[in-house]
């Protein structure tokens with residue numbers, strides 16, 4: 042059994058359908074990357090999985106249990122966290138407060154200090170700025186904070202939407218390395234990316250186009266097939 | 281307003297007349313504004329909403345407390361503490377009802393729509409109050425009947441003193457609520473970034489209901505105390521007497537700073553009472569309110585973040 046099983050998932054905005062019934066699985070312990078051009082439906086997918094968008098039809102199972110239909114708090118409690126597109130930190134709260142709020146659903150509130158230390162281990166930059174208002178952080182630091190906040194609830198599945206958007210190639214690599222470390226430490230990861238620099242870290246690669254999946258395979262497979270790379274990532278890679 | 285009375289102005293020292301009386305009366309009156317301002321600040325801080333109905337929620341609470349106190353309508357004649365409890369519950373209930381019926385359906389609407397909707401709630405409450413209570417002023421519940429301080433020149437009622445103490449305590453408590461409690465932090469989190477707040481597992485709906493429940497309670501406390509100092513309550517009374525000064529207090533104090541509502545309220549009360557004492561009626565009628573408007577404009581122009589506020 043896969044950790045995440047998505048079956049014929051459909052959703053959209055108002056009356057406008059976006060996901061045309063997508064199906065995929067993610068195995069425990071892996072890193073899956075969802076590629077696709079702007080407007081392909083990547084954000085819609087992860088937002089729906091995270092419970093911020095309602096599921097129209099289809100089913101999502103996590104660890105064998107049905108989670109589609111749960112709201113966002115229910116999904117977090119089930120063990121899935123999302124670092125959303127556009128970072129979305131709380132600008133008027135300190136870095137530390139941002140992290141602590143990430144642990145909202147945890148029952149062991151006494152132990153969240155340890156997880157904060159763990160996040161500081163991944164992102165030393167955040168520790169230096171822990172009392173600073175999140176709104177005054179640089180784009181890269183806010184990205185680190187959004188990821189750090191998402192792992193504060195100790196999720197089994199971490200989803201990151203557009204981790205590298207607006208970051209320098211060097212900073213993007215740093216973020217990818219940390220994510221790979223988080224993965225090594227036992228968390229299953231789904232990354233939404235337009236940057237092919239993430240490919241070396243991908244166990245599984247998915248490509249979305251117009252609300253449908255057009256590729257689902259091993260990361261190396263996608264890397265080898267230069268054709269796919271040109272077709273789907275040509276423009277994005279050139280950005 | 282009868283919270284402070286000049287008993288024998290002829291015998292007083294000019295200095296006392298010019299300073300002590302307006303200071304004391306400004307402090308008490310200003311505390312009432314501050315109390316009402318506290319609810320306004322809470323709702324502004326949590327959702328960037330200016331609630332036009334805040335004072336009228338207070339009026340309603342004071343009306344229901346008066347009903348219960350006098351045994352009118354559905355109520356038997358109840359003892360004062362029970363009447364006050366009924367008034368407070370009315371405020372909480374109204375806060376929750378407004379949130380559920382008006383605010384929540386407008387979650388993703390522009391703020392301006394929501395603010396206009398609260399003005400609609402105000403009009404509805406005034407009309408409903410008229411239906412339930414009639415247009416005649418009704419005597420308000422008195423918590424205390426005595427005088428806290430009485431000298432030849434100055435009289436402070438117990439209710440007047442209570443208002444100052446209650447405002448100070450509530451301003452401190454609500455500031456602590458925001459800085460120290462999980463729920464307080466959740467309210468701030470919703471106001472700054474609702475999506476992220478949902479994503480960490482906080483229910484935005486529950487937080488919103490809670491905020492309006494507390495705002496309703498603050499409105500009820502302000503309403504019952506203010507109508508106590510005035511002596512009567514009637515539909516629209518608190519909106520008419522206190523909404524604009526309370527708004528000025530909130531803006532002066534920095535509209536997101538809770539202790540600011542306290543400072544702002546007291547400053548507004550003092551400005552008003554100094555203007556009333558020192559500018560003769562024939563020179564400028566209603567000088568207190570006019571000077572207040574000038575002060576509000578000045579703050580909006582010179583320091584829009586208020587005295588204690590931060591630009592966020």
Ligand SMILES: Nc1ncnc2c1ncn2[C@@H]1O[C@H](COP(=O)(O)OP(=O)(O)O)[C@@H](O)[C@H]1O
Nearest residue numbers: 054057059077078079080081082083084085086
């Ligand atoms: N809030 C919204 N309301 C209406 N349509 C939306 C909304 N967000 C996204 N869409 C539409 O859904 C489609 C997929 O968008 P999205 O999931 O954001 O794509 P991606 O993340 O792959 O760039 C696009 O056509 C976009 O215009």
Ligand SMILES: [Mg+2]
Nearest residue numbers: 083084126203
């Ligand atoms: Mg996107």
